[in-house]
Amino acid sequence: MAHGNSSEEEAPYPEHWEADVVLRDGTTMRIRPILPSDTDAVERFHARQSPESVYLRFFAPLERLPARDLHRFTHVDHHTRVALVLEAGGEIVAIGRFDRVDSDAAEVAFNVSDAAQGKGVGSVLLEHLAAAGRELGVRRFVADVLPQNARMLRVFTDAGYDVHQEFDDGIIGVSFTIRPTDRSMAVLMERERRAEALSMRAVLSPRQVLLVGSGEEGTAFAEQLLAGLGTAVSERVHVVGIAGHSARVEDVQPGEEGIDLALVAAPAVEVLDLVPRLARMGVRAVVLYTGGYESGPPSGKVPQRTLVRTLRQHGMRLVGPRSFGVLTGGEFGRLNATMWTRGIRRGHVGIFCQSAAAGLNLLDGVTHRGLGLSTFLSAGHRVDVSGNDTMQYWTTDDQTTVACVRLESIGNPRKFSRVARRLSEKGPVVAMIAGTTGQLPLPGHSVRTTRVPRRALDELMHQAGVLQTESVPEMLDLAALLSEQPLPPGDRVLVITNTGAQAAVFAELIRYHRLALAGDPVAMSPRACGNDYAAQVDAALARADWDVAVVGYAPLLEPDSEAIAAQIQRLAAESGRTVAATLYGISGLIDAGDVPHDPGEPVRVPTFPSAESAVAGLAQARGYQRWRESGRGTRLDFDDVDRQAAKNLVQAELTGLPAGTTKRLSPERTRELLISHGVQTWSERRVASLDEALAAAAEIGWPVALKTAEELLRHRSDLGAVRLDLSTPTELTDAYRQAEARVRTLTGRPTTFDVQAMAPPGVACVVRAAEDPLYGPIISVGLAGDAVELLGDVSYRVPPLTDEDSSDMVRSLRASPRLLGQRGLPPLDVAALEEVIGRVSVLKDELAEVSELELNPVLVSESGVAILGMHVDVAQPQRGDAARRVLP
Known part of the structure; x- marks a missing residue:
């Protein structure tokens, strides 16, 4: 939303501070900077406060706010004086502010409505x-x-900051540094997780449900939903608008516990009118099956943004529009509120998807395999509830041990990485990303663009411990393995099959996926029957030299698949080890209930369509187990970073710079910014003539390098604009004249040059940091050169990084052997390169004003690194700080 200027100083309104947030009780509110037009709302807020609350805020009784104070409270410059308000139902329920007392510190205060106490409003205000x-x-x-005022003191101390308190003259003076710490971030993320998971309980674990159908399409959808809901309609589901049920929402009698979830299939205009009535019934979430909303330029339809705002004003979450529905679980029991009317087995797999078409495909595959689900959610156009929200719920759901997310786009990759990593620590997360870019612009979906390649998304998934698959069948097969079999404790794979050819295929695949064969593969006769497999199972059960078994069966004569399936299941049940199969004539889960593993719980063995998919699935499971067993590293931080100097520098450079434009820092200011973060660069001299070049070389010391200042040519020694290892004035003179002529030929204009001392020999790398419209801050590293760029051999990560992340970035490069020691050459100082990556990640994570940073080349030698070239662009920040809770 656009706003006018909000102070006499014509300060620009910081729109990126606006956000929707989820509170401790799972309800939603809007937080935004205060406006002059809030004067009446602030007066009403103050009038509603109890005398005690007024006294605690102002240290005196104050029945009305003086006009002068009211003007000062609502007219701020968003720089020396900042104020944020929280809104619910169109009214202000909390106000937080700070006023600078000097260049280093600001005095903070907030006032929370008596009615909103106990919901965590104070902690949200403090974060923002x-x-x-x-x-x-x-x-x-x-x-x-x-x-x-114990509540305010508790807000400060519980936030995870190191709070210092002093008592003087009846007042407690509080002081704390607001830079995020590991502890404060842990507190924030845990609060975010609990609040968002609680808000999702109304969606995935509702007590009572309301089904509303209206209009031709909506009524058809509602009638199909009735078929899936079955007997629950008379017990937990109230129906409106369908023949034989209530005609109006107001006629529904929900009982004392109230209605948590509304399933709505109705025209767009009717939905907006319905929201206030649902709110009065206590509804906390809506699943919307129908569409008809505007997501782009004005077209006369109801804007999706208006729909979301209306629901959030009433504290509700929204699934949809165009959702395929939800399958609920939890303490109140199961409800099939999807458009899929066939039975779905109960189990431990949670599935999230977006479009209705994807939901149909997924539930068809689930039914075909007999896969057991704990919950299912189709987000439709994903204008509110997303995969991040669903994963937050799964972190608290004991029934969900494997999470599957089928994504067409990602709204907030940075948060996805953080939430998925937390969920991966609980159980496997399996992702399938549709398309080739990871950001499909589907109708009705608001999809942000990105300037980085798909590899960035793949590495973000890897960073979070997420297992990726290429298709829905592959995802569901892997989910079956992970949910029904134990994780492989080791790499040793036992192979049992009835053909030598298949045994050879299995063996090669096992080696390819960096697993180990447990002895020689067992290859029986093509005529092997159930009894033959039983004998091999007996032999395997007597062995202790295997961790995983893969069993194949390809009959050439009359098949004995059922008997062999029973033996495969017996192997899994009696060994307690990981077993998978590729079995002619049987797909999905082998499920013979007469081989119990736990009382009443049969052991189920997944079958795969091929040897390739079976071994790949086992390798994925083993890789996840390794990830769980390994440390995720320690968040990178450095004691010698001068954050205040860096912030002052970029803000000074941005003074007067219009929004939407960038500014390149001078070499001197670039070097100063990098030094503030402990990044030392190789000195150089900018020269405009041969005489200046000779003088610079004499001052620096021979030998020197000569490089054009032209950005596109300065890293291309093959084009003649860069000359290295010049040891005498004569060599420099010849090189200068030749390079000057070459640049003039290539560009049609004269150029300046940089003279630089020669660095020790090594491998040239490039470290970049950029502000991406989708990912926010993103760090990349690769070896220098056109070939690397053309082949896309660049590694990406989203900060904050751990030491494991920086190490993995370097080692994931296909060209990394050049750094690690190739063909007997000594390894280079990779640790020094990793430190540069880490320091750059800290700088970019904390300085949204840095739109692009490039270090090129970073010459990695056997002892240290030499940063020979760099540039930094700055712009007005377009993202809010990561250390705050926000909804999309």
């Missing part, structure tokens, strides 16, 4: 105020608090 403060260069918050 601290994020705004960090953006503006504030390092420390101070506050004066009355001793009896």
Whole structure:
């Protein structure tokens, strides 16, 4: 939304501070900067406060706010004075503010409505105020608090900051640094997880449900939903608008527990009118099956943004529009509120998808395999509830041990990485990304663009421990393995089959996936029957030299698949080890209930369509187990970083720079910014003539390098604009004249040059950091050169990084052997390169003003690195700080 200027100083309105947030009780509110037009709302807010709350905020009774104070509260410059408000139902329910007391510190205060106490509003305000403060260069918050104001003191201490308190003259003085710490981020993420998971309970574990159908399409959808809901209609589901059921929402009698979830299939205009009535019934979430909303230029339809705003104003979450539905679980029991009316077995796999078409494909595959689901959610156009929300719920759901996400696009990859990593620590997360870019622009979907290649998304998944698959069948087969079989504790794979050819295929695939054969593959006769397999199972059960078994069966004569399937299941049940099969005539899960593993719980063995898919699935399972057993590393941080100097530098450079434009820092300012983060660069001299070049070389010391200042040519020694290892004035003179002529030929204009001391020999790398419209801050590294760029041999990560992340970035490059020691050559100082990556990641993570940073080349030698070229672009920040809770 666009706003006018909000102070006499004509300060620009910081729109990127606006956000929707989920509170401790699972409800939603809107947070935004205060506006002059909020004067009446602030007066009403103050009038609703109890005398005690007023006294705790202002240290005095204050029945009405003086006009002067009211003007000062609502007219701020968003720089030296900042104020944020939280809104619910069109009214302000909380106000937080800070006023700078010097260049380093700001005094913070907030006031929460009596009616909103106990919902975590204060902690949300503090997070967002601290994020705004960090953006503006504030390092420390101070506050004066009355001793009896225990709630405010608890907000400060519980946030995870290192809080210092002093008591003086009846007042507690509080002071703390607002830079995020491991502890404060852990507190924030845990609060976010609990709040978002709680908001999702209304969707995936509702007590009572309301089904509303209206219009031709909506009524058809509702009638199909009735078929899937079955007997629950008379017990937990109230129906409106379908023949034989209530005609109006107001006629429904939900009982004391109220209605959590509304299933709505109706025209768009009717949905907007329905929302306030649902709110009065206590509904906390809506699943919307129908469409008809506007997501692009004005077309006369109801804007999707209006739909979301209306629901959030009433504290509700939205699944849809165009959702295929939800399958609920939890303590209140199962409800099939999807458009799929065939039975779905109960199990431990949770599935998230977006479009209805994807939902249909997934549930068809689930039914075909006999896969057991705990929950299912189709987000449709994903205008509110997303895969991140669903994964947050799964982190708290004991029934979901394997999570599957089928994605057409990702709204917030940075948060996805963080939430998926947390969920991966609980159980496997399997992802299938449709298309080739990871950002399919589907009708009705709001999809942000990105400037980085698909590899960035793949590496983000890897960074989070997510297992990727190429298709829905592959995802469901892997989910069957992970949900029904134990994780492989080791790499040793036992092979049992009835053909020598298949045994050879299995053996090669096992080696390809970096697993190990457990002895020689067992290859029986093509005529092998159930009894033959039983004998081999007996032999395998007597062996302790295997961790995983893969069993194949390809009959050439009359098949004995059922008997062999029973033996495969016996192998899994009696060994307790991981077993998979590729079995002619049987697909899905081998499920013979007469071979119990736990009382009442049969052991199920997944079958795969081929040897390739079976071994690939086992390798994925083994890789996930290794990821769980390994440390995820320690978040990178450096004690010698001068954050205040860096913030002051970029803000000074941005003074007067219009929004949407970038500015390249001078070499001197670039070097200064890098030094503030401990990144030392190789000195150089900019020269405009041969005489200046000779003087610079004499000052620097021979030998020297000569490089054109032309950006496209300065890294291309093959084009003649870069000359190295010049040891005498004569060599420099010849090189200067030749390079000057060459650049003039290539560009048609004269150029300046840089003279630089020669660095020790090594391998040239490129480290980049950029602000991406989709990912936000993103770090990349690769070896220098056109071939690397053309082949896409570049590794990407989203900060903050751990030491394991920086190490993995380097080693995931296909050209990494050149750094690690190739063909007997000594290894280079990769640790020094990893430190540069880490320091750049800290700089980019904390300085949204840096739109692009490039170090090129970073010459990695046997002892250290030499950064020979660099540039930094800055722009007005377009993203909020990561250390705050927000909804999309």
